[in-house]
Each structure stands twice: as structure tokens, then as C-alpha cells.
Amino acid sequence: MSSAIANSIQLLMEVSSIISKVIEFNEKVFGIEQRNGIVRIKIHRDVLPYVAQKLATTKGIYMRTMMASDERDLEGVYRLYYLFGIDREHINIVLEVAVPQEDPKVPTIVDIIKAADWYELEAHDMLGIEFIDRRLYRLVLPEDWPEKVYPLRKEYSVQDLMKLYRPKAVEYAKEIGAENIVVIPIGPYHPALHEPEFFEVYVSGERVIDAKYVGFMVHRGIEKLGENMKYDQVPFLAERICGICGFVHSTSYCQAVESALNTDVPERAQFIRSIILEIERIHSHLLWFGVALHLLGYDTGFMHSWRIREQVMVLAELLTGSRKTYGINVVGGVRRDIDNDKIRKAIEVLKNVEDEFKKLVEISINIPQVIARLKGTGVLPLGEAIALSLVGPTARGSGLDRDVRRDYPYAAYRYISFRVPTYSEGDNLARTLVRVDEVFESINMLYQLLDKVPSGEIRVESWTVEPYRLGVGSVEAPRGEVIHVLLTGRYSPYRWRVRAPTYQNLPAVSIMLKGVDLADVPLTIASIDPCFSCTDRAIVIDIGRSVIKTIPIEFLSLKGSKAIR
Amino acid sequence: MVKFLKILPIAIKTGTVTIKYPYQEPLITESFRGAIEIDPNKCVGCGACTRICPPKALTMTIESNTIILKYFVGRCIFCGMCADTCPEKAISITKEFELATGNIFDLYADVEHEVKTCPICGKTFITRKLSDKIISKVPDIPLETMDLCPDCRRKETLKKFIGVPE
Amino acid sequence: MAFIETISIGISMLLYIFFPPLLDGIERKIKAKIQTRYGPPTVFQTWYDIIKLISKELKIPPTLQYGVFLLTLAFSFVIVVLYLLSYIPVSLNIYMLTIVIILIVSLHSILAFVSILSSNPFSIIGIFRGLTIDIVNEMGFLTSILVYYLTIKTFNPSIKSFLLLLFSLLFVFIVSYVGSKRLPYDLHEAEPELASGSVIEFSGPILALYLYLHLIDRYTMVALPIAIGVAIGLQLSPLISLLLIHVIAVVIYVFFGVIAVLLGRSRIDIAVKTLMLIYLIIILLWIVVKLI
Numbered sequence A: 001m002s003s004a005i006a007n008s009i010q011l012l013m014e015v016s017s018i019i020s021k022v023i024e025f026n027e028k029v030f031g032i033e034q035r036n037g038i039v040r041i042k043i044h045r046d047v048l049p050y051v052a053q054k055l056a057t058t059k060g061i062y063m064r065t066m067m068a069s070d071e072r073d074l075e076g077v078y079r080l081y082y083l084f085g086i087d088r089e090h091i092n093i094v095l096e097v098a099v100p101q102e103d104p105k106v107p108t109i110v111d112i113i114k115a116a117d118w119y120e121l122e123a124h125d126m127l128g129i130e131f132i133d134r135r136l137y138r139l140v141l142p143e144d145w146p147e148k149v150y151p152l153r154k155e156y157s158v159q160d161l162m163k164l165y166r167p168k169a170v171e172y173a174k175e176i177g178a179e180n181i182v183v184i185p186i187g188p189y190h191p192a193l194h195e196p197e198f199f200e201v202y203v204s205g206e207r208v209i210d211a212k213y214v215g216f217m218v219h220r221g222i223e224k225l226g227e228n229m230k231y232d233q234v235p236f237l238a239e240r241i242c243g244i245c246g247f248v249h250s251t252s253y254c255q256a257v258e259s260a261l262n263t264d265v266p267e268r269a270q271f272i273r274s275i276i277l278e279i280e281r282i283h284s285h286l287l288w289f290g291v292a293l294h295l296l297g298y299d300t301g302f303m304h305s306w307r308i309r310e311q312v313m314v315l316a317e318l319l320t321g322s323r324k325t326y327g328i329n330v331v332g333g334v335r336r337d338i339d340n341d342k343i344r345k346a347i348e349v350l351k352n353v354e355d356e357f358k359k360l361v362e363i364s365i366n367i368p369q370v371i372a373r374l375k376g377t378g379v380l381p382l383g384e385a386i387a388l389s390l391v392g393p394t395a396r397g398s399g400l401d402r403d404v405r406r407d408y409p410y411a412a413y414r415y416i417s418f419r420v421p422t423y424s425e426g427d428n429l430a431r432t433l434v435r436v437d438e439v440f441e442s443i444n445m446l447y448q449l450l451d452k453v454p455s456g457e458i459r460v461e462s463w464t465v466e467p468y469r470l471g472v473g474s475v476e477a478p479r480g481e482v483i484h485v486l487l488t489g490r491y492s493p494y495r496w497r498v499r500a501p502t503y504q505n506l507p508a509v510s511i512m513l514k515g516v517d518l519a520d521v522p523l524t525i526a527s528i529d530p531c532f533s534c535t536d537r538a539i540v541i542d543i544g545r546s547v548i549k550t551i552p553i554e555f556l557s558l559k560g561s562k563a564i565r
Numbered sequence B: 001m002v003k004f005l006k007i008l009p010i011a012i013k014t015g016t017v018t019i020k021y022p023y024q025e026p027l028i029t030e031s032f033r034g035a036i037e038i039d040p041n042k043c044v045g046c047g048a049c050t051r052i053c054p055p056k057a058l059t060m061t062i063e064s065n066t067i068i069l070k071y072f073v074g075r076c077i078f079c080g081m082c083a084d085t086c087p088e089k090a091i092s093i094t095k096e097f098e099l100a101t102g103n104i105f106d107l108y109a110d111v112e113h114e115v116k117t118c119p120i121c122g123k124t125f126i127t128r129k130l131s132d133k134i135i136s137k138v139p140d141i142p143l144e145t146m147d148l149c150p151d152c153r154r155k156e157t158l159k160k161f162i163g164v165p166e
Numbered sequence C: 001m002a003f004i005e006t007i008s009i010g011i012s013m014l015l016y017i018f019f020p021p022l023l024d025g026i027e028r029k030i031k032a033k034i035q036t037r038y039g040p041p042t043v044f045q046t047w048y049d050i051i052k053l054i055s056k057e058l059k060i061p062p063t064l065q066y067g068v069f070l071l072t073l074a075f076s077f078v079i080v081v082l083y084l085l086s087y088i089p090v091s092l093n094i095y096m097l098t099i100v101i102i103l104i105v106s107l108h109s110i111l112a113f114v115s116i117l118s119s120n121p122f123s124i125i126g127i128f129r130g131l132t133i134d135i136v137n138e139m140g141f142l143t144s145i146l147v148y149y150l151t152i153k154t155f156n157p158s159i160k161s162f163l164l165l166l167f168s169l170l171f172v173f174i175v176s177y178v179g180s181k182r183l184p185y186d187l188h189e190a191e192p193e194l195a196s197g198s199v200i201e202f203s204g205p206i207l208a209l210y211l212y213l214h215l216i217d218r219y220t221m222v223a224l225p226i227a228i229g230v231a232i233g234l235q236l237s238p239l240i241s242l243l244l245i246h247v248i249a250v251v252i253y254v255f256f257g258v259i260a261v262l263l264g265r266s267r268i269d270i271a272v273k274t275l276m277l278i279y280l281i282i283i284l285l286w287i288v289v290k291l292i
Helices: A002-028 A045-057 A116-127 A158-164 A168-175 A222-226 A234-239 A246-261 A267-295 A299-320 A340-365 A368-374 A382-387 A392-397 A428-452 A501-505 A507-513 A518-526 A553-564 B003-014 B048-052 B081-085 B128-137 B150-162 C002-034 C045-054 C062-087 C094-116 C121-153 C159-179 C204-234 C238-262 C268-291
Strands: A029-035 A038-043 A061-071 A077-086 A091-100 A105-107 A130-132 A183-186 A198-204 A207-214 A470-477 A480-487 A495-499 A549-552 B036-038 B058-063 B066-072 B091-093 B108-117 B124-127
Touching (some): A045 A061, A045 A077, A045 A091, A045 A105, A061 A495, A077 A116, A091 A105, A158 A222, A207 A507, A222 A234, A222 A495, A234 A246, A246 A480, A267 A299, A267 A340, A267 A518, A299 A340, A299 B003, A368 C268, A392 A428, A392 A480, A480 A501, A501 A507, A507 A518, B003 C002, B003 C238, B048 B058, B048 B081, B081 B091, B108 B128, B124 B128, C002 C204, C062 C094, C062 C204, C094 C121, C094 C204, C121 C204
Parallel strands (some): A038 A091
Antiparallel strands (some): A077 A091, A183 A549, A198 A207, A470 A480, A480 A495, B058 B066, B066 B108, B108 B124
8 A cells, every 4th residue: 555655656756847847848738637657748749859858868768659640530630649658657658749630740859769760750651740850751651552642541441542552563463464373472581580571681791781671561451450340359450460479469458448448457357467478478488489599500499499388388278268369358357267277287387387498498508509609699788779769678688677567567467576687788698598587487477476366357347438538558578568559439449559569679680780690690680589560560451562572473484494595 | 518418318208299180189278269150049140249250250141031140260260259249159169170171161151040021111120030039038029010120110109109190 | 252342342332322311311310309209201201302302303503504514423423432432441552542532522522513603692602601611621621531540550559549549530520520511510501591502503303413412421421431440440351341330330420410409500600710629629639649
């Protein structure tokens, strides 16, 4: 009880200090309100850079995400929500900037906050908002997307957009008379995780001089799709944002709705969510560990890591009914309960996993080649990590102590004690060790969670929707923090913004890659545990877009046989 | 220095973990959710499942004088929301997941329902079973208007109370 | 006498031709067991692979037109090497050994040359990595055989001699391990997704021929020092020494296979440094012991 009071006092102090910071722009600040740990400050667009500057120069404040939303039906404006977090105080600060529809221009804050770069470009692509004094180019939309069509504007329905877009490949196929021929997309791919993405790596000899990322190739339009689905259907869509850590997205979405609508989730449901989240973290880290060892050529370690992981997958199926995409999250709780029998089995499996993984880590970290190639490669200094607002194990490997589970407690994490492992070296070894430590920490947390599960309901059966309320849900995914920002609508979300951790972490890869040997490039890219499909979730195309160049196979083989002759 | 040798005893102790799957029992637990099964006798064709289904694997179509509840396994994500929602408990979750087939029609399962036609305007509306269910569940329901479509029913009820302006 | 010699040479050559893919199959099985998998259905899987590849259509990429000629040349070299290797137990002298070494080195350079013919910028990266290792290792190969030959020729039962034998055996087998292009030194095919090696350019019968040559090369690199040792050191009858050579070679080959499963992949700069260091240390130790 006392800690709750202390927290609220701290919160009030923090809020007042922020108000005093913006008071000098009094006439440009329209209102400040505070609810559920979210401080909303409405400001005029002219003062945005000054306020952002104030926030960015304060220690411990970082930009978490930015949501651009089309609110012309409501107030005739576009609105930008800049979300800042204060780790120590568990508060989110939301700067709300209204952008008039007749003149959609906003001053840029990229020169102040590096992390804002992609958010601004995405808002430009999706809603046509102009950012003044910076170079704007297409980041998210494909190059053959029609001009002046902004997919997230409310006048376009999903069906309209699918009709509007005709990939260049189709035109090209017509040109060479290959309309009825199957098009086989070749490249781009990820060197390690086999996802569509593309790095241009400039090398001199075997040493990397520079690296450029070209991404956003698997646009699935999930945010737009979510705007047409009912509240209880969206968790299943959200879960499919990521193929490895889907549960974090559905939890994050549900939390965003619950925070917007002030829904009280039963404690038992909170515990079950935490349990599944930690199981997901263990399987994800074991997967990553295996992939990393595979990239280091130690395939035996890869096989054994995945063998150990298999027990966790089966356990997840026992608890939820599905190996992956567990499908038990709904707004207001969970759909599947756990009983004592399952808890006993879970502890049995976890003991086994802990034991086996300890042995495997000890063996594989001591393989001479593994240690030689992990240590000192792909270094990311702490300064860069702070400047780019990095999250998750990538940040913690560089000594940036940031963990949503501790900083913005959600689900059942406030009832248990745990350690956040950090390493200061910033190299691939540090990031590996952070993940290894986290596996053991997660197992430890699971023992506590499984021991303390309270009895009671697992789901609030009825809840009422109030439109146009802002909700934020953040979850510490295995890769870093996931944030869902949500504006409620009457039957489905009015605007739903997803920020996956890789979106924040990817810009760091080019820094890590500089000076690395070519052979270590795949490992270094993989060391942020990238999830490209999550990052690319934003847009509207569902057709074969994972393509940089599509060549009809007929044409390809023609060319090939000509060359041979 | 020779720690890497320690994987050998582990490998020997573990043996082979690969399962000769198609020839061996698949590894699924008791809580596994697979494809769903609709009991045509219990189903009344209310359509609650089609409204909750996230991937729209369950759809309802009206064809001349039948309402067809179509289940397409190809879209199903095995979430089981339909089974949770079904008021008649007509949908059960099976453990079936080996659904690959060479014939796409094997992926469809249909439940056909006889549909009610409005004797006045000739429009089709709900299924006969749903109508019967409502009659049996709701006491004192005016039986004489149950055969009419919602529009005609409204008109008829109004006629009864305030008379018909000719 | 001549009859038994001819028979033993014939059997030995057959074994040299038949064993390498079979041993590769055994290696794959062992690898699978250590990785808790089933692995290939039988130990003959590599043989089946090669036979299947040979039965595929022949496609010769324009850059590889001369490569095919070189591969056939390499194949005839291999036959000669196998014959000479089989002849070693019958009689061995320094001139024959020199010819064997020259043939093996030229075989390696032909195989390297075939890969260099590729114009694919991605496989070039892997090829040059492989070449770098080859250059270091080829020097090691020449020195190691020389050191080994000297040690065995001057062998007498004393601690000094045993030490020298130990060092030279270590040297010669490290060289043959690295030459077999197993982990951690399989850098020429290291990251197939990022920078591939030479194999990516081959298909069908050419790939089969290349693989077969590579496997035979692996086996001969193991068998050569054993053959020299058995021929000079033990002086047995041709048939027995032939059997002994193959038994020991098989054991060592399988041992190599196990080691390869237990290690990770090195990086080109680390690999060159480590190899240079290991070879220098062994040579220095050998010289020091020799001079004492």
C-alpha cells in the first residue's frame, strides 16, 4: 500500500516538472490530462521541436513510438501522437499534435531524436503528412505504389486499395507477353532467418565498410485490417504479426484496449498471461541461440538447442492448446485456464529444460571458434544505443538497462521478483549472454508465477466500449518492447498502431556492421534477433510483394539457355 | 579446453529424438485444438459463429431456399472461438490436423438448413430450426406472426394494434 | 610373389575407389547420431547420391567448358595417385614419394583452378577463402610429409625418436584434417546464403565428379601417411599391410568425422593465423628435439 502511495507521489512530481517545462509555451499548450499512467499534452505544432528537445535532453526519457492517425471525421485534423517513456517513473508522456487537413505540415524532430526518422517517413507514406526541413522519401510503400494514395486515410477501404495497386511486375509480364506465366520471385532474403529483407553490405576485402538496409517488403496491411475487425477478433490478427513471439502482440493489444476502457482484468488472467509470455520468451531465446550457433557453424549446438526447445513447445501446447499462436488472449482476460496437473507438468518440464540448457550453454560457449567469433564483433557503444532509443536484449547488451517488465509493470510482473541481466561490452557475446541469462531468469520467474497463481475468474465477461479513448499497451517481447497504441472506435479500433521491437533496433545494425568481417555479418544481423515481418507489418499489400525483382520463370530459362548456347 | 567433448555423453544419453512421424503417433497433447466439427442436428443456423470467426472460415450463404453454413478448413486458424460462442454447443473442437488433400472440396464442410420464406412478401429470412427454437424458448410469443419476415411482422403487428389505413 | 602383389594392388585400388563415399555415409550417420537425428537411411547414401547425380542431364555452364576438361584430367591424376598409393606397400622409395606428392599437389591445384573459373561474384568470395587456406595448408603438407618421412627413416626405439614420431604424426594428421575441408576449416562453402563456394556452379554429373574427387582426396590424404608408415616401419607382406593401412585409415577418417561435429566454423583471418601458428610450433618443436 505504501509503495502505491509513494508511486503516485512520484508520478505527481514528475507530471508537475513536465508541466513546468512546457509552461513557457503556455499559449501554445492546449491542455494536459493524466490517466492510467499516461500524461497527454496537447500542443501546437510550432512548439513540437522545443518540447521534444526538452524531453530528449532529460535523462531517462526516450521516444517509444509515434502514431499518426486520420481524425478528419472527428475534428477535421490529422493527429500525431508522440509517445515518450520515463523508465524510472512508469509514465508515458503523449504529445498530441493536431495537423490541419488543408495544410498537413509539421516541423521535423529527426535532428533532435534520431529514433523518429522511420516514424516520420511512415506517417508521410501512410497519411501524406509533410515534415518540414528534412528529406522525405518512400520507406514503407513500394516504389510502384500510385502517387497521392495514402492507405491509412479513412476514405480508402481495404478493397479499394487492393484494386488501386498493380505491381510493376504485372505490367512487366504483359510487356514481355507472359501474362499467363507463373512469376517466381527471386531474392531478397535474410542471410540467417530466411525472411524477405535486403542488406547492401559494402566490403573491402573481407571487411565491411558500410551497410544499408532496404526493407519493408512484406507489407501485410495489418493495421488497416484491424480497423475493420471486431475487438475480440483483433487479438488473433495481432498474434499473427510475428511468427515467433505472437503472444506479446495479442497481450499488448488487449492491454491497450483494457487501458483505454479502464477494464479490470482478473488477477488469475494476469498470471496466466505472464506465464505464457515467459514460456514464449524461453522458446524464442532457445530458437535464437540455436540459430546463432548454426551461423557460427556449430550445427550440433543448433540441433541440441532446438531439441531442448521442443519440450517448451509441447508445454505451451499443453497450457494453451496450440504450439505457437496460442490464441487464448481476449480483451478482458484469457480463454483457457490452467489446473494443478498442468502446473505440476510445467514445473517438471522447466526443471529439465533448465538443467539441459545449462549444460549446453557451458559446452557451446566454450567451443574455441564460437567464443572467438562472438567476442569483440559487432560492437554497439552505449551512446549509440541511447541515441537510437534501442530496446530489449540489444540495448541491455550495450549496458542500457531497460526492461518493460520492470519499468512499466504489466500482467503479473509486479507480484514477483526478478533480475534484469545487462552486459556493458556491447558485442555479440554480450547480446548472447543477455539472452542466455534471460532464459534462466524466465525459468525462475515461471517457478514463482506457477507457485503464486491466485484462484478466481479468468475473464471479464462484459465490458462497454467508449469511443475515442487512447490506450497504450506495452510488453517486453523476447526481442525488446512491443508497443500498441490504440484509439478506440465504436465496434472496432479507430486507429491501431503497432510498434515491434525490430523497428526500433534495425537502424543499429549498420553501426554494428562497420568494421566487421564479412563472415560475421549474418551473425551480427541476427544478434538483434530481427523480425522483419513484424517491422513491415504496416501496410496494405497482400499479393506477392516480397520481391525486389520478379522475373517470369519462362523468361529466366530463355535467358539462361541463350547464354548457354 | 576439451569442454566441447561433453556433448558426446549428452548425445549418447539422449539417443535419437526424431520421430518417424507419419508411421508413429503424432506428438499432440490433450489440450490440442484442431479443426472443428459442426453437429448438423444441434446447429440451428443462428450465425453467431460466422460473426466471431476471426479469419472468416465460417460463412453463411442463402441459396434459393436453403441457408448454408460453410466451414472452410483452409482458412481456419484453430482458435476455437466458434465453439466458445455457439449457443447450442453444436461445434466441437477435434484433434484433427492432418488435413492436407489433393481435392479442395475436401476442405469444405457444409451444414444445410431449411429456410423460412415470408408468405406475404416472399423474402427468405431465418432458418426453420432457429424459428422453432425461439418459439420453444420464448414464452407467450405471438405464433401467428412467427412465419413472417421482420418487416412484414412489424407491419402486421402495427395493423393489429392501430388498424389498417385503407 | 608377383601374383600376390598384383592381387593386393588390385584390391587396394578397388578399396580406394569404393571406400570414400561409403565412409562419408558412415560419417553422416555418426554426425546425425551426435545431433540426436536419424540421418540418412543407410550408410550407402552418399553412393546413391553420386549415382543419382550422374544419371542427371549434363549441363555445362559457359564458364566451365574448360573446367570439365580439367576435372577429367584431375580424375586421371586421381587414378594414378591411387595406383601409386596401392604400390607403396610393395616398394617405396623417395622418388616415388616425390611423384605422389607432386600428383596430389597438382590435383589440389586443378580442383582449385576449376573453381576459380567461375564468374559468379558470390562464389568467388568462398573460393578465395578456400584458396587462402589451401595455400597455407599445401605448404604444411609438403613440410609435414618431408618431416614425417625423415622421422620414420631414422626411427630407432628411443624416447627422442618417439617424441619426433609423435610430433610428425600430429603434424601430418593436422594437415590432412585441414586439407579435408571439414569444420572449422570448411570456409570455401561457409555461408551458402551469403557467399557461396565453388560447388554452387556445378550440377548433375559434373557435381558428382567433383564430389567424388573431393571424397577420394580426403581419403588419400589420410591414407598416404599411414601407407608410408606401414611400408617403411613395419615391413609386412603386401596383403597384410594393405589391410592394416585401410583399417587404420578408416578409423582415423571416422575420428576426423567426429571431431568435425564437435567444432564451430572458424573465420578466414583467425584460421590462417591459427594454422600458421600450429605448424610453426610443431616444426620448431621437432627441430629442437632433433637437435638435442
